[in-house]
Amino acid sequence: MQLNIRGKGIELTESLKDYAQKKIHKVEHFFHNIQQIDIELEVDKIKEQVESQVAKATVWMSGKIVHATEASADMYASIDLLIDKLDKQVKKFKEKIVQEKRRESSKEKHILHEILDKPEQESSAGE
Secondary structure, eight states, rough: EEEEEEEEEEEEOHHHHHHHHHHHHHHHHHHSSSEEEEEEEEEOOTOOSSSOEEEEEEEEEEEEEEEEEEESSSSHHHHHHHHHHHHHHHHHHHHHEEEEEEHHHHHHHHHHHHHHHHHHHHHHHHO
16 A cells, blocks of 8 residues: 655654554555555644644545545644544445445345256246
């Protein structure tokens, strides 16, 4: 998985990078088919705005792209909120894939049972 972290209007310290990397592995734990994650950390310079520390992420997975944005007064809190939001979205996508596979498997089993039961019905009808 490729991970890109960049700052906009903020000095990206090693501790901030390490924190974001550590937290993003929580998302990767749930779904292993993630190709790339881009994280952008920025500070909005609007004085009236209380939640000026913004964390954005784009996640490229097999078959889907997920975007999330969170803001708070503290960058670390913004990252935590962002990771929680990404967790929910990635879990939802993974559950959807699992349900589709189960549905397909169920259909295949049903078709197989129909095929296997048909000759018995035809032979018993001929008697």
